[in-house]
Amino acid sequence: MTKFHHTADIHLGKTYRTSAGTNLRYEDFFHTLTSIAIDAISSQARFVLISGDLFHTGQILPKTFAKTIEILQPLKDAGIPCIAVEGNHDWIHRRDSISWMEALSQMGYIKLLRPTRTENGGYRFDPFDEETGSGGRIEIDGINIYGLGYIGAQAGAHVPRICEAVTTNNNILLFHVGIWTYSPVEIGNIKPEEALPLAECFDYVALGHGHKAYTVSTPDGRPYAFNPGSPERVNFGEEGYDKGYWAVKVEDGKYTPEFRTTAPRPMQSVTVSVDGADTAEHAMETLKTELADKLQNAGEKPLIQLKVTGRVQFHPFELGRERVRRLLDEVADPLHCEIKNHLSLITGSGIGEKEHRSLADIERDVLRELIGMNSEWKGKEDELVSVALTIRDHVLKGDVEGEELLGFLSNYHEDTKDTKKPTEENNPFKAVIN
Structure with missing residues (x-):
C-alpha cells in the first residue's frame, strides 16, 4: 500500500499590507502548510503532491523563500518528496529569470514537473532529472506522476x-x-x-486552482479527479468552504x-442595512447593534468583510471607512477587515422626485473627471476608470506585488494597442494608486 497527501493553492x-494584522496573516499560510x-x-x-499556487505571487520576498525551505526541510529529511507544478500565481512575468519554484526544485526541496512541447504542438513528459531538477514525470512505487501546471483558459x-x-x-x-460547475x-x-x-489515462487527477474542495466522477459514477481547495481561507467568499487536503491510500491499483x-482563520462576511x-x-447606532448580533460568534481575531447598504439622507462619505473600522475593532477585534460602502444618497432632483446615487457611482464620477482633465485620455475615460478601480481593489486586498502591477499595466497597454504607454509622469492611474 502507498499513501500520499494531495494539497494545492497554499x-x-x-498578507494584507493595509492591515495592522499583516504579520499574523502572513504566518497563517505557513502554519497551514506546516x-x-x-x-x-x-x-x-510516500510523497506529497502540490497542484500549483504554492506561492501567492511569482515575485516573493526572500524571507518567504527561507520560511518555505524551513517547512519543507523535515519532509526532505524524512525522504518524502514534494512533487509540484506551477499555478497561475507561481509564474513570473520575465521567463528569462529563474522562478522561485525552479530554485526549490534545483535545491531538492520539491520536484517541479513541467512537460516539454513538441514541434507539432504536442506534449512530451520526460523523466525527472534529479541533477537539473526538471522533467515532466516521475515514478514512485510503480506510480507514474505526470505534471502539467497552469496552461490558461484554453486548457480544455x-x-x-x-x-x-x-x-x-x-x-x-x-x-x-478547474472544472466548470465544480470550481468557484x-x-x-x-x-x-x-x-x-x-x-x-489517469487513475487520479490531482487538481488545483479553485479554492473549494470537490470530486469529479465519470458518467458511471467513478471518481477520478480531486481538488482539495485551499487549506487556508485566501479570499472573502470562502468562509462557507470546507478547508483541508486529501490523504490518499493506493492499494492494488485502487485509490481511496x-x-x-x-x-x-475564522472568516465572516456580513451585510448591514442602515436604510432610512x-x-x-x-447609521452608526444601527451598525453597532446589528454587528454585535451578527459577529458574536465570529471567533478569535477573525477576517471580516462588511457591506453597508441602504438609502440614506446624508452623504455616504460621512460614514468613512476609518470610522466604521474603529467600530468593528470594538465589536469583534478582527485581524483584518474590508469595508464596502454601498449606500445610496437620497437627493431632491425636482418637485416630487428623488434620486439615489451610490458611493460607487460618486467614486466613478470623481475619477472620471480626474482622468478626463488630461486631454491625452479623452474618449477613454470609462475604460480607464474601470482599469483604475480594478487596480485599486487588488491593492487594497493586498493581492498584488509591484511586479504584478507593472505586468497588469503592460498587458493593458498591449491588449488595447495604446500608442501612449503609461509612464511615471504620464499615468492616468497615478491618483488612484497614490
Missing part, C-alpha cells in the same frame, strides 16, 4: 494532446485547472466533457481519498 506570502507536512510525516506518506483543447503523450499505466496527473473561479476552467478523457480538515438613516450617527 498561497505562501499572502500542519500538512507534520501529518505527512506522522502518516508515513489541450486534453487530447496530453492523453496522447501518456505512455504508462497506473498514472497520476497534477493539473492546475471564473477563469482557467475546462468543461466536464473536456476533462473526461483524462479518466481513461480521505479529506482531512485544517484549521483556517437621516444622519451618520443614526
Whole structure:
C-alpha cells in the first residue's frame, strides 16, 4: 500500500499590507502548510503532491523563500518528496529569470514537473532529472506522476494532446485547472466533457486552482479527479468552504481519498442595512447593534468583510471607512477587515422626485473627471476608470506585488494597442494608486 497527501493553492506570502494584522496573516499560510507536512510525516506518506499556487505571487520576498525551505526541510529529511507544478500565481512575468519554484526544485526541496512541447504542438513528459531538477514525470512505487501546471483558459483543447503523450499505466496527473460547475473561479476552467478523457489515462487527477474542495466522477459514477481547495481561507467568499487536503491510500491499483480538515482563520462576511438613516450617527447606532448580533460568534481575531447598504439622507462619505473600522475593532477585534460602502444618497432632483446615487457611482464620477482633465485620455475615460478601480481593489486586498502591477499595466497597454504607454509622469492611474 502507498499513501500520499494531495494539497494545492497554499498561497505562501499572502498578507494584507493595509492591515495592522499583516504579520499574523502572513504566518497563517505557513502554519497551514506546516500542519500538512507534520501529518505527512506522522502518516508515513510516500510523497506529497502540490497542484500549483504554492506561492501567492511569482515575485516573493526572500524571507518567504527561507520560511518555505524551513517547512519543507523535515519532509526532505524524512525522504518524502514534494512533487509540484506551477499555478497561475507561481509564474513570473520575465521567463528569462529563474522562478522561485525552479530554485526549490534545483535545491531538492520539491520536484517541479513541467512537460516539454513538441514541434507539432504536442506534449512530451520526460523523466525527472534529479541533477537539473526538471522533467515532466516521475515514478514512485510503480506510480507514474505526470505534471502539467497552469496552461490558461484554453486548457480544455489541450486534453487530447496530453492523453496522447501518456505512455504508462497506473498514472497520476497534477493539473492546475478547474472544472466548470465544480470550481468557484471564473477563469482557467475546462468543461466536464473536456476533462473526461483524462479518466481513461489517469487513475487520479490531482487538481488545483479553485479554492473549494470537490470530486469529479465519470458518467458511471467513478471518481477520478480531486481538488482539495485551499487549506487556508485566501479570499472573502470562502468562509462557507470546507478547508483541508486529501490523504490518499493506493492499494492494488485502487485509490481511496480521505479529506482531512485544517484549521483556517475564522472568516465572516456580513451585510448591514442602515436604510432610512437621516444622519451618520443614526447609521452608526444601527451598525453597532446589528454587528454585535451578527459577529458574536465570529471567533478569535477573525477576517471580516462588511457591506453597508441602504438609502440614506446624508452623504455616504460621512460614514468613512476609518470610522466604521474603529467600530468593528470594538465589536469583534478582527485581524483584518474590508469595508464596502454601498449606500445610496437620497437627493431632491425636482418637485416630487428623488434620486439615489451610490458611493460607487460618486467614486466613478470623481475619477472620471480626474482622468478626463488630461486631454491625452479623452474618449477613454470609462475604460480607464474601470482599469483604475480594478487596480485599486487588488491593492487594497493586498493581492498584488509591484511586479504584478507593472505586468497588469503592460498587458493593458498591449491588449488595447495604446500608442501612449503609461509612464511615471504620464499615468492616468497615478491618483488612484497614490
